[in-house]
Amino acid sequence: MNVRQVIPRDAIPSIDEPEFARTYAGAADDEVLVLESSPPRAYPVRILDYHEIVNDDLGNDPVAVTWCPLCGSAVVYERVVDGRTLTFGVSGKLADDDLVMYDRETGSEWKQSLGTAIAGELEGERLAVRPAAMLPWEDFRERYPDGVVLQPTDADSEAASDDDEPAPIDYDERPYEAYFERDGFGLDAHRGGESQSRAWDRDDLEPKAVVLGLERGGEAVGFPLPWLEAAGGVSRATVGDTDVVVFATDAGLHAFEDPGLAFEPAGSSTFAADGTTWDGATGESKDGRTLERIPARRLFAFAWQDDHGPDAFVEGGTRSIGRRRRSSSERPRHR
Incomplete structure (x- = not known):
């Protein structure tokens, strides 16, 4: 596993006090990560691109809604480990191009796609995965008429910046749009274009399928x-x-x-x-x-x-x- 520090810790800010409403200003085909809670909740990728983690509480049921844009990785985890509720932030590190989260209670570091602690006091612990689904916004609104959607925040994020310093977020901008459209994958492909892509040694499946x-x-x-x-x-x-x-x-x-x-x-x-x-x-x-x-x-x-x-x-x-x-x-x- 290749772990590297890419940006400062918390340069991409998690959302720790999420707010929800029935209205959403994004496009009809925007992807949202859906939790079938009561009421159902939608977390737009358009917002997650700038925050990557939402520490939410579903009525005393704490969960972490997580998103790694480079890996297209959307996973919802339970935040309770051995009776302790954890709060997650963005470490600024990548492990094999995947988001490395850290918990603010112990400083342990977690590989997002696995939900496994890879360093720190809780190394080896695993987070439990919760059922969730990705849907276009218009499908969420049709299928879950009583559902609510995560609202934008007033924050700065490195994902809105041309360097490693956080900048004010414009949620109308899509910072990973070019990356999703090109064939290359991984951080170097995102930053440097197609020529910097990692190698892919199979022809039956595209790397970003x-x-x-x-x-x-x-x-x-x-x-x-x-x-x-x-x-x-x-x-x-x-x-x-x-x-x-x-x-x-x-x-x-x-x-x-x-x-x-x-x-x-x-x-x-x-x-x-x-x-x-x-x-x-x-x-x-x-x-x-x-x-x-x-x-x-x-x-x-x-x-x-x-x-x-x-x-x-x-x-x-x-x-x-x-x-x-x-x-x-x-x-x-x-x-």
């Missing part, structure tokens, strides 16, 4: 969006001891506990099974049933491979996607 990563029972499996799209939009697998179904929709990737139904594509974001239609983004059916969303990490393929290796993707690529549902006795397990 979106992946939904699941970890269950000591096993890690990544589900790449392009592989699911090429195979009809649905994948079943056993991850650890859990049967899962993952849907690729117009609203991204979404993972649920598999109830054993034979899901078939029925539209851009819907799937037919058991005599009804299911929304692949929410897991809700037209007859009132709801699938159980699984804790997951949304990130770029290169970041998932950095953390788990080149074989930690759905078995055999597209060959395992869309396979028929088998009984538990005959269903093959993911390697």
Whole structure:
């Protein structure tokens, strides 16, 4: 693991007292990270680009909403470790181009995509992942009419600056827009352009392909969006001891506990099974049933491979996607 100090600690300020409202000034297709709390909460990437961490409290249920722009890594973690509530900030370091968080209680440092403490008093501890999903803003507003959205803050951030010193934020600006559009990946590609990109040694998957990563029972499996799209939009697998179904929709990737139904594509974001239609983004059916969303990490393929290796993707690529549902006795397990 390559860890390097890139900017001063807290030059990118976390949001520690988040405020929410029903209105949002961004674009309809802006991505938001969604927590299905009461009420549901949306955290726009447009805001997270400048803060990377939101320390939130869902009614005495403390969580950290985290985002690494370089890795496209969106993960929500519980903030309680061994009975102690932690508050996270941006260390200014990167580990394999991934955000390194630090907790203000012990100063321990945490790799964002893994949720693992890599240095300090709590080294080796892991944060628990919470179920969350990425949606376009317009989809969030349609699917969660009672939902609220994180509001901008009056703060300075290094992400708004041309150097390492924080500058006033203009949330209309997209500091990583060029990076997301180019093929290169990692900090050097962001700062220096395509010629500074890290090497990528596989041709079946682009380094910045979106992946939904699941970890269950000591096993890690990544589900790449392009592989699911090429195979009809649905994948079943056993991850650890859990049967899962993952849907690729117009609203991204979404993972649920598999109830054993034979899901078939029925539209851009819907799937037919058991005599009804299911929304692949929410897991809700037209007859009132709801699938159980699984804790997951949304990130770029290169970041998932950095953390788990080149074989930690759905078995055999597209060959395992869309396979028929088998009984538990005959269903093959993911390697």
